[in-house]
Amino acid sequence: MKTAPAPLGVYIHWPFCKSKCPYCDFNSHVREGIDHKRWRAALLTELEYAALEAPSANGGRRRVETIFFGGGTPSLMEPETVAALIQRTHELWDTAADVEITLEANPTSVEADRFAALAQAGVNRVSLGIQALDPGALKFLGREHSVDEALAALRTAQRQFRRTSFDLIYARPGQTPEAWDAELRTALKLAGEHLSLYQLTIERGTRFFTDHARGAFAVPGEETAARLYELTQARLSAAGMPAYEISNHARPGAECRHNLIYWRYQDYVGVGPGAHGRFSEGGAKIARRRRSGPEAWLEAVERDRHGTAESTVVSGRDRVEEALMMGLRLTAGIDRAEFIEAAGADVVEELGEAKFAPLIKAGFIEVNKTRVRATAAGRQRLNAVIERLIT
Ligand SMILES: C[S@@+](CC[C@H](N)C(=O)[O-])C[C@H]1O[C@@H](n2cnc3c(N)ncnc32)[C@H](O)[C@@H]1O
Numbered sequence: 232m233k234t235a236p237a238p239l240g241v242y243i244h245w246p247f248c249k250s251k252c253p254y255c256d257f258n259s260h261v262r263e264g265i266d267h268k269r270w271r272a273a274l275l276t277e278l279e280y281a282a283l284e285a286p287s288a289n290g291g292r293r294r295v296e297t298i299f300f301g302g303g304t305p306s307l308m309e310p311e312t313v314a315a316l317i318q319r320t321h322e323l324w325d326t327a328a329d330v331e332i333t334l335e336a337n338p339t340s341v342e343a344d345r346f347a348a349l350a351q352a353g354v355n356r357v358s359l360g361i362q363a364l365d366p367g368a369l370k371f372l373g374r375e376h377s378v379d380e381a382l383a384a385l386r387t388a389q390r391q392f393r394r395t396s397f398d399l400i401y402a403r404p405g406q407t408p409e410a411w412d413a414e415l416r417t418a419l420k421l422a423g424e425h426l427s428l429y430q431l432t433i434e435r436g437t438r439f440f441t442d443h444a445r446g447a448f449a450v451p452g453e454e455t456a457a458r459l460y461e462l463t464q465a466r467l468s469a470a471g472m473p474a475y476e477i478s479n480h481a482r483p484g485a486e487c488r489h490n491l492i493y494w495r496y497q498d499y500v501g502v503g504p505g506a507h508g509r510f511s512e513g514g515a516k517i518a519r520r521r522r523s524g525p526e527a528w529l530e531a532v533e534r535d536r537h538g539t540a541e542s543t544v545v546s547g548r549d550r551v552e553e554a555l556m557m558g559l560r561l562t563a564g565i566d567r568a569e570f571i572e573a574a575g576a577d578v579v580e581e582l583g584e585a586k587f588a589p590l591i592k593a594g595f596i597e598v599n600k601t602r603v604r605a606t607a608a609g610r611q612r613l614n615a616v617i618e619r620l621i622t
């Protein structure tokens with residue numbers, strides 16, 4: 232019997248933004264005068280190289296199920312570049328008839344003006360970084376757009392793309408549960424099928440990290456943060472958009488298929504500065520990471536056809552632990568049969584039942600013959616739960 236080609240995701244990183252937001256530790260940089268032609272050529276070159284790194288499986292070609300343009304701000308890419316990368320992906324691999332092609336966009340008018348051309352290029356899903364529906368909060372977050380501009384961009388996106396999502400950041404300084412609830416209700420009126428709701432994290436190396444350390448502002452304490460999280464879960468579930476992952480909510484069937492590939496520990500290739508990839512090969516996973524610095528990456532690709540900084544073999548227990556960390560983020564948890572396929576072993580057998588028993592008893596983990604999942608309480612303190620399982 233012929234087996235279906237193994238699914239594959241393609242991630243493409245655009246590392247530039249118009250300005251650097253004070254909370255953001257993504258691989259994003261501000262540069263004057265980007266040479267778009269040179270960048271287009273380099274991204275295409277590394278995409279071709281990635282096809283050599285992710286070759287045929289069992290004699291059959293891999294089938295690309297998803298393409299994701301992340302950043303940085305990929306809505307600042309020339310639509311011609313996006314079109315060329317999509318086209319080349321179709322040439323290099325088999326692609327699913329319903330391939331999901333997502334692009335992250337900032338909601339300014341400049342970017343909204345490009346949406347038609349990006350849709351024309353083949354993008355069929357857009358994720359907009361609205362971040363807040365409150366003018367004071369947008370200012371605090373250092374965003375370049377107003378609430379009205381963001382809403383106008385959302386309307387344009389909803390006209391141009393079949394699928395849309397937007398991001399909000401909550402647990403902001405001084406944010407009360409009442410204020411967040413009002414913002415959530417507005418968000419739900421505006422939302423289509425998907426919402427990403429992130430708790431503000433103070434990341435090392437960002438301007439917020441320094442400001443926060445010197446006491447310029449305080450973030451909500453653990454108790455308030457927990458209330459905000461619970462409120463978010465309840466409000467979104469009641470509206471038919473339950474969380475399918477810690478920070479991601481969707482109507483059933485409208486989950487981001489690309490991100491599901493990460494959380495299910497399936498295979499994906501990464502192209503562009505700082506992009507990561509995971510590829511199954513010879514009973515292990517090959518983990519690849521490209522150089523982060525945009526200029527260093529560009530020069531490496533022009534010299535070597537790829538900008539790989541590191542390529543390591545993840546096998547045995549490490550592979551199981553990596554897959555576990557991803558899988559427990561999902562509300563549905565881990566499908567044990569799929570896990571064996573992706574990670575090479577059964578998670579309960581590999582870690583030992585004794586590790587799970589106290590967490591099951593405490594109500595943080597549920598295990599049955601087919602699934603292992605973190606309960607709502609477990610997902611709320613997932614780092615601690617995972618630490619107990621893997622140490
Ligand atoms: C790669 S970024 C966004 C893409 C796009 N450049 C934008 O800003 O709209 C993905 C998302 O991560 C979230 N994010 C980034 N840093 C964060 C932080 N420190 N705390 C919480 N959410 C964060 C934001 O909601 C952001 O939209």
Ligand code: SF4
Binds near residue numbers: 249250252255304337
């Ligand atoms: S949040 Fe988005 S726009 Fe802001 S610096 Fe990060 S990637 Fe760039």
